[in-house]
């Protein structure tokens with residue numbers, strides 16, 4: 001099972017270290033992590049994904065909650081959240097027609113195309129992990145030279161209630 | 164005012180009137196202010212002992228004990244003490260010196276990243292980067308350390324921050340938005356807990372260390388007596404309930420009392436109070452929870468469901484939760500008579516093991532030695548232990564009568580903890596006798612604290628069960644490694660009487676039970692630091708024994 005945990009933390013040095021250390025010392029696995037400051041500069045939001053089972057997941061949430069530097073810990077429901085990952089992929093160009101083909105695929109996946117060279121091209125894709133994997137499958141044949149992923153970042157969907 | 168001065172003022176405002184420590188280059192500005200303050204300083208001979216003294220002080224006084232160490236090796240020397248305090252939820256403030264802010268990260272002389280090193284073993288850590296931050300951080304440190312589930316807090320102060328002058332404000336209250344130590348217990352769940360206890364046939368109460376930390380002795384006893392439920396404890400909870408009470412069965416676990424383990428296994432419902440179901444207590448997690456309804460009360464929500472599946476969980480301060488439970492029982496006039504088959508079974512089991520458990524035949528068998536100590540020691544005395552066979556014998560044969568007077572390194576199992584912790588305890592309660600039940604292997608690790616016990620007038624009794632070896636390891640080698648004995652022989656060295664005397668303490672060798680009684684009385688009367696060296700049988704095993712990774716029901720009995 002795959003879970004997304006959203007953690008609002010104090011925007012202070014060392015907090016990322018403490019969170020990752022917690023996972024290490026309790027033998028939990030982090031699949032991805034993304035961190036950035038929020039609209040309020042006093043806080044950062046971390047989005048973690050993990051493939052822990054239900055029992056472990058509940059422990060992870062409680063242990064995160066127990067940390068003094070975490071202000072809010074939420075297990076996100078996939079169906080009620082927007083979650084995306086950004087991936088940059090450098091793909092090998094062997095023959096000139098590769099460029100057109102890859103660009104067409106990129107357009108179909110609403111990707112941006114960067115840095116077109118004779119021997120490589122960089123594609124930027126922002127999507128859910130499923131779609132990213134689908135894209136990766138399609139371009140694998142050309143040869144993927146390098147990739148970098150940001151990790152999932154996620155937000156709960158809003159409601160129509162006035163606040 | 165300088166950062167160092169503001170530290171002293173803030174400590175005094177928190178009521179800290181004693182610190183245990185040892186100076187060095189990076190905390191000299193702090194020591195210079197300590198010199199000018201009214202706070203009493205206890206100079207240790209090794210910083211590890213300072214941290215254990217602060218820990219012992221904290222457990223007994225139930226407010227954070229304070230220790231000081233310099234940067235680098237001073238700071239790393241207290242790591243074991245911090246880990247010990249964390250494992251046993253003991254309130255402690257450790258203040259370390261650090262190299263000046265400009266030098267941090269440059270591998271400066273005596274620089275160590277103590278914040279990074281201690282991250283997983285502190286409740287929280289502060290590192291002020293400007294002097295003006297010090298007062299608020301100290302206030303927060305005490306608040307975090309002492310509330311909720313207590314624990315050690317580190318304050319690492321760079322030397323220039325100690326020296327720099329700043330306009331200081333001392334907050335009278337602090338708030339931390341990510342920290343909510345006070346949770347009101349859920350009344351509905353307490354009601355369900357009562358229903359579950361009443362509908363069970365074979366209930367037990369399992370009292371953990373949380374009962375001692377929250378001082379919920381009276382509440383626990385009321386519940387046990389109103390519902391006539393037998394009480395077992397964890398080892399950390401030993402003495403949470405008077406061990407001479409007719410409902411008491413003593414500690415469960417690896418070296419639990421036979422009757423406690425037996426009844427725990429037979430129970431169909433347990434009210435666990437402030438216990439974290441450690442592997443040492445429950446044997447195996449799977450087997451323990453079989454056919455058992457678990458009610459779990461704890462201040463730490465992360466403990467619920469960590470090791471055992473619970474049926475009812477009550478999160479909140481244990482004393483508050485138990486108090487509500489007592490009130491409900493009284494309001495609803497719920498009282499159970501002790502005239503039932505379960506209590507009969509409990510009493511028979513206790514009686515059976517009392518009559519039939521084989522006692523080690525040696526004239527200085529552990530049971531004889533420790534029962535003698537109990538006989539001569541006033542009930543309100545405080546007892547600490549080291550770690551090893553003697554510790555487990557203390558658990559088996561030394562009954563705690565006055566709740567909350569028994570302390571041991573139960574979570575981390577730190578050899579060398581008991582003696583400095585006893586000195587810390589004595590500092591917290593100077594009018595009560597304090598005894599460290601020790602093994603010589605453990606005592607070796609911090610015996611230089613004899614200097615402190617003598618010179619600082621903190622006299623404690625070291626009750627040394629001397630088997631000339633690392634006895635517990637020897638027992639495991641006899642039991643699990645086919646008697647291949649290695650790394651256990653201490654060769655009767657040093658001579659503990661002479662060692663004590665060389666420090667100006669009193670050393671007494673007691674070679675039979677009568678002499679033990681007399682030696683303890685001499686120590687109590689003279690009120691000077693005393694080591695009582697008792698040559699016991701190196702071959703004695705601690706029994707019963709639940710081998711690691713096996714369930715309580717498979718406990719090995721003396722044969």
Ligand SMILES: Cc1ncc(C[n+]2csc(CCOP(=O)(O)OP(=O)(O)O)c2C)c(N)n1
Nearest residue numbers: 551552553576578602603604605633634635
């Ligand atoms: C610091 C530390 N090192 C090693 C151990 C492992 N250990 C547990 S009990 C024990 C032997 C303790 O010997 P002693 O204090 O003489 O007590 P005895 O078992 O002989 O009563 C050892 C080495 C430990 N608990 N703590």
